[in-house]
Amino acid sequence: MAKRRKKSCVSYNKWGYIFLIPFFAVYIVFSLVPLISVFYNSLFENYRSGLKQIGPNFVGLQNFKTLLSNSDMLTFAKNTIVIWLIGFIPQILISLLLAAWFANTRLRIRAAGFFKGVIYMPNLIMASAFSMLFFTLFSDNGPINDLLIKMGILDEPFRFLSNVGGTRGLIALMNFLMWFGNTTILLMAGILGIDTSLFEAAEVDGATQFKIFRLITLPLLRPILLYVLITSMIGGIQMFDVPQILTNGSGNPNSTSKTLIMFLNQHLYSKNYGMAGALSVILFILTAILSLLVYFTVSKRSEKRWG
Amino acid sequence: MEGVGRKRRRIRFKSVVVYIVLILLTFLCLFPFYILIINSTRYHPEIQQGFSFVPGKAFMYNFKNLMHDANLPVLKALRNSFIISASTAILTTYFSTMTAYAIHAYNFRGRNAIFTFILMIMMVPSQVSALGFVNLVRKMDLIDNFIPLIIPSIAAPIVFFFIKQYMENSLPMDIVEAARIDGAHEFRIFNTIIIPIAKPAIAVQIIFTFTSSWNNYFIPSLILNDAKKKTLPILIAQLRSADFLKFDMGKVYMLIALSIFPVVIVYMFLSKSIIRGVAIGSVKG
Numbered sequence: 001m002a003k004r005r006k007k008s009c010v011s012y013n014k015w016g017y018i019f020l021i022p023f024f025a026v027y028i029v030f031s032l033v034p035l036i037s038v039f040y041n042s043l044f045e046n047y048r049s050g051l052k053q054i055g056p057n058f059v060g061l062q063n064f065k066t067l068l069s070n071s072d073m074l075t076f077a078k079n080t081i082v083i084w085l086i087g088f089i090p091q092i093l094i095s096l097l098l099a100a101w102f103a104n105t106r107l108r109i110r111a112a113g114f115f116k117g118v119i120y121m122p123n124l125i126m127a128s129a130f131s132m133l134f135f136t137l138f139s140d141n142g143p144i145n146d147l148l149i150k151m152g153i154l155d156e157p158f159r160f161l162s163n164v165g166g167t168r169g170l171i172a173l174m175n176f177l178m179w180f181g182n183t184t185i186l187l188m189a190g191i192l193g194i195d196t197s198l199f200e201a202a203e204v205d206g207a208t209q210f211k212i213f214r215l216i217t218l219p220l221l222r223p224i225l226l227y228v229l230i231t232s233m234i235g236g237i238q239m240f241d242v243p244q245i246l247t248n249g250s251g252n253p254n255s256t257s258k259t260l261i262m263f264l265n266q267h268l269y270s271k272n273y274g275m276a277g278a279l280s281v282i283l284f285i286l287t288a289i290l291s292l293l294v295y296f297t298v299s300k301r302s303e304k305r306w307g
Numbered sequence: 308m309e310g311v312g313r314k315r316r317r318i319r320f321k322s323v324v325v326y327i328v329l330i331l332l333t334f335l336c337l338f339p340f341y342i343l344i345i346n347s348t349r350y351h352p353e354i355q356q357g358f359s360f361v362p363g364k365a366f367m368y369n370f371k372n373l374m375h376d377a378n379l380p381v382l383k384a385l386r387n388s389f390i391i392s393a394s395t396a397i398l399t400t401y402f403s404t405m406t407a408y409a410i411h412a413y414n415f416r417g418r419n420a421i422f423t424f425i426l427m428i429m430m431v432p433s434q435v436s437a438l439g440f441v442n443l444v445r446k447m448d449l450i451d452n453f454i455p456l457i458i459p460s461i462a463a464p465i466v467f468f469f470i471k472q473y474m475e476n477s478l479p480m481d482i483v484e485a486a487r488i489d490g491a492h493e494f495r496i497f498n499t500i501i502i503p504i505a506k507p508a509i510a511v512q513i514i515f516t517f518t519s520s521w522n523n524y525f526i527p528s529l530i531l532n533d534a535k536k537k538t539l540p541i542l543i544a545q546l547r548s549a550d551f552l553k554f555d556m557g558k559v560y561m562l563i564a565l566s567i568f569p570v571v572i573v574y575m576f577l578s579k580s581i582i583r584g585v586a587i588g589s590v591k592g
Contacts, residue, residue: 012413015413019406022402022461022462023406023425024462030462031433034440041439094332098332106318109326115329119336120581126540127524128544128566129563132547136556136560147358150358177335186585189585244524245543268437280435280436283435290430291429291430294430295423295426
């Protein structure tokens, strides 16, 4: 009897493997093999110079040396970080504030569902269409300039897209609009997961709302804040659609809003496979490190369930 | 008594601040779309003259104009985007549920290692393997084909993770045991019992995967070159790179509206469950 039972158990478990076949077959063919070939490509000189095809010739780590010594990649990395920061800092601050308000039962915000619905909505908008919309709205004779002049704030149109701060600011504003609702909801879920007796005890002890937020809510939110930070960094590295459409791929003015993935895209289009490969490997290593951090925060979180 | 009164007044003051901030943010989120609606209903010369808060009468005019533009195959792009996104949404959710069920329900050797592996690759962006992917697609002779935009979505670690979390809370194994005793085949159990139970999680993920495929620009722009095969985001990029001053602005706004509003309309009906989905995914994560 015991033997039969064991046998039947084994025959069920083989279905675990069978059900995993589609995922792994597809993953290996369309992600893993391409990824390995990216590493392989990064070691070759392989590009077009006019009509002439150069390579592929094995050059070892030469592509990486060129990338890291040439200032282009570092400039684009800096652009990416700067634009990400201009969007992320207000995003995390406002999201924390909103999350604390939505989770505060004393405030009893009316129409909270409506507000949450509205602030989350931009997250689902097509980034390229959103960017095209901002391009038309903020163009030199577009509606925003028109409004600002009519309201007497400006005397003449402000040329947002010819101005470094204007362009970077617009990209960051779009990133902010697209992500602050999402972050608010994640943080709110985190706050609602905190044991309410902690808040009550602190209130009985006479702590102010601000003190409660600083000394109880924030420390207990740390894992989820970390998660938001790292996933947003990974998202920042991937920044492409918005600046690409807004600046028509140029990263103007003067390449100050060109991001790393725009740089990669440029190499992919010009078929410079060696450089594209090396750049991809660098981006892979960066995201892999960040992914590992996400993995540790996530697995720690599911073990502890909010400590 | 006085203390209580002061406290109440402070809360009332605070709630005024709260509403002001919320209304400002709502304005910031909605105003661009308001201008979009207004301008997609106005004639080109009206738009050039300046902004107005009242909609115009050119909605149908702009719509027809856009549909008959020989350089922008909008109807084809709408159809292409829809085919790719709908197939992606169905395949992703079906196979992610299958993967999640494999990890959740069976106790085979290497299960934890596989689970850990999927979690680790969860965040690796598709852009970093794009070079190899495009070369592979070229070798397979699938350029200008929808297959490389649909099939790879079968392996979707994030969707897998969400559904797996859902199963942990809502899939009692007794039901599976009972079906086994009745002699049901494992594959049949999956299709007739597991899928219906996971429906709430699947529904949320269908919306997310549909929109992310609908909005996807980077990979499709590398795969689709043929004008008849292009998707909406590629048309938008094309419009952006064209000589902008020559364009009928009513048409431009109409194309943006057509790309954005299908998703917004679906969202308006389902925002509650979508937001709940985002929150649940995070708490359980």
